[in-house]
Every structure is written in C-alpha cells, then in structure tokens.
Amino acid sequence: MLSPREKEIAAAYARGENYQRIATSLHIAPSTVRTHLATIYRKLGVSSKIELLKALEGEQPQSKNSEEQAMLISELALSLEEAISRERALSEVLSIISRSAGNIQEVISAVLGYALELCDAQFGILFAYSPEKGFKATYIKEIPLAFQTWLTEQDWFHVSPNTGLGRMVSDTDIINIADVRMEEIYRHGDPLRDATANLGGARSFTAIPMVSKEGLIGAFTIYRQQLRPFEEKSLLIARIFADQSVIAIENARLVSEVRSAKGK
Template structure:
C-alpha cells in the first residue's frame, strides 16, 4: 500500500520489505538488483522520511508523523548512513576483486590467497590470518599466512603438518563442521593445559580473540580460514559473515587450482 510520503514506487517497495524484516540481500535477490542499490535506496528513504532506525521506518510507513529532529541529529543520521553505505560498497568491491584475481590467477594460489587474507583482515578488523589446509584425522598445515608474528610463523613452519586436540578451535571446528568463535584464547582451560597449538597461538602469536571457519567443498572439509585479533575484541556477527564470504572464495580458489592441476597432468 502506497503512503503519502514522497517515496517512489521502488523506494516504497524496498522500505516496506526492509521494515518487515527482509535483509539487504533478500531484497536484492527478490527485486533483481544489487545489495549496494538497496542500501542506496534506503539512504534516500531514511533522508526523505527523517528516520534513523527500522522501527521508526515501520512507524512512518504505518502513518506516524516524523519525529522532530535538530539539524545536528539529522546530520548525524545521514553521516552514519553514508558510512554504512561506504562499508557495504567496500565489501562488494573486495569480493569482486577477489573473484577477478581468482579468475586471472590460472590456479596460482600464491597470488590468490594473500589477496583473500588481506581483504579479510581489512574488512574484519583483524591483525593476522592463517589459511590451514586440512589433511585428515584432525591434522592441519598452515599453507598461507598474512600479518603473522615471526615467532608464531617459525613455530608453524617447524611443525609442518600437525595434529590438533579436540579442545582446540580447529579441533572443535572439525567435529562440529561449523564456525568456532573464541572470545579469549587465554581464558579457556585449554590455555592452562600446555596444549602446544593454544600456547603458540596465544604466547607466540599474541592472539586473544579468534575465529575458525570451516572451508567445505560439498561435504568435504578442505581447510580452515582463521583470523585473529591481538586484543580481547570478539568478532561480531557482521564480521563473521564477511569472514565466511572469504572462506568460500578460498575454497573456490583451492578447487580451481586443483582442477587446473588435474588438467595439466593429463597426457
């Protein structure tokens, strides 16, 4: 139902769906437009209706009058929307660039993986990242790293392919086949049990908050995409979504390299 609120038909459509709880991605898919376009429309909608939240938006669409705002308050709302839009565009640009690199790499993982880790660390506000390739029986090898402290890198190099215990983040990830988000690696009992990986992560890497994301090709576990913060700052749901996006791209790159390798080995 169209309300007398100066919104265009498309803006009205987006406003109603967003107020009803649809995500940017859901709206974009339904309307066959890009998520960035949805965000651009929402910035215009919020400015036209002088609202600053989804609740206020729903109330305005239901016929409520606009809440009086000072010029300062209004400027703050617009600034926040502008920042959110810039962040969204940065995420889409990063994803597009990663896909471009994968397509142009001809299976060269040494070109692709550092780029994926670099974008992930930037967008997820993390200090360092590791891409572990999974062997079997809870054994991993750190194949690609970025920003990692030298002492931790040396430990990983010396360890080569190593086994992890069930209580580690990687061990739990293998068992659960789901994201493991650890608030503080030093606060868990495992840190006081002399587990070599946990001690190396915390003491050599200086890591505190940490997330491990399973890299799955169909139902097969091919690795773990891990990012670390060197202070106790748990990863938000948004950061986890971004990290999962890059984990998916890492799987694509690994599988692409494998297929190219298989083709090259055929007589």
C-alpha cells in the first residue's frame, strides 16, 4: 500500500524520528514529511505512532466506526495544522532576526507575540538578568497594566530563591508551575509572587532560562490566566523562542560593536 518513499518515512517516524531529522536524512522539506505522513496514516488506517508501528510490523488495525474515524482524522488534521503553525512562526522569527539589523525591540516583540499565540497564553515577559542587580522586565507583551506598573517601579530587583525565577537561577532549567497560588511562597506574601498572581492575574506559569556563552543572561516567561499547566509541547515552543531571543540579543550586541568601531 505504501510507496518506497512512504515506507522510508513511516519507518523513521515509527522509530521516533521527528520531521526535521527525517527531512534532513532524505533531503526533503519538513512540510513534505508531514504530507507523506498524512497519506501514510490514511492508507494504513492508523491514528497514532503506536498504531503505525504495529501496522508496519504486520498487525491489522482494529476497525473503527465512522464517528471514531472522523474524530481521529480531525485530531490528526489539527495536529498537522499546529505543526505547520509552529514551523511558520519559527521561520518568521528567523526571518525577522536576519533582517533586523540590530533592532532588538522588533525581534523580541515578534518572538513574544508568536510565543503567546502558539502556547495559548495571555502575556509574556523577557527579563534581563545580572548576578549583581537581579532581574529587570525589559520586554513585555499583553501584560496587565497593574503588573506592568509594578515591574516598572521595581526596575532591577532581586528575587527569593523560592520563586520561579529564583529556582531557575539555581537550576538553570525550565521552571513549570501549575498554579502560582497553590505554592507556599504565595501564602507567605512574596512580593513578586503576589504581583504575578494578584496584579497579573496569572495562574499557570513557566520560566525558560536564556543562556549565552557568558552564562545566564535572562529569562523568557509566559503566563496563563486560567488554571491550565503548560504541557511539554508548549515548553518546547517556549525554549525555542527563548533561544531565538538570545540569538537576537547577541546579534544586536555585535551590530552595536561594529557600528561603534566604524564610528571611531
């Protein structure tokens, strides 16, 4: 039922390879891999990677009624559309970085905007970090005015090691908090946590470390105002955009250095 190319892609995908790796090994575009997988799923009558693996091993898929089949097809279609949206957003961000000529404001605004859209979050902040001065909210997107005012008044500020940002500094890893109001630090009245929950209206929160060759330089944070923890897919997106923010900041620094050198 499958063409030789479809068999290659199906086998690689069932082994756990992602779109990008398959595309690289076969010298095709990731979007072409998606198109082939949609055809493969339809031909084999499967709706998951597990079912795909079983089908490749010769096991016949269980029959599904029309309602189940329609539901599975719609889920697959939605997943493919989400993947397309993620790749399109990343492509747009890379394009903005390449033509920004050091305009960091334009890049970070775009990065935060795409991150909020793809992670289905209400607002986001890019914090700069200094071991001596602490954190400062340098770029914001869709943040409630009361929380924005509070952050502006703080300027640079140090955080408790028990806050999300404080834990991120200690571990240099993603911090994913299901409910900011359920942690002990909120009940103890920590200023940052109080502002996040009560002025920002945040419930679920994630902080992604921004790391350059010099070490931690900031944090990429996104917030949901509903109690809905960030899933692995959202964390992956957030990490990608945090990495792109680091690249943009480094590019801006290099452009500034080149301009300064020319002016001497």
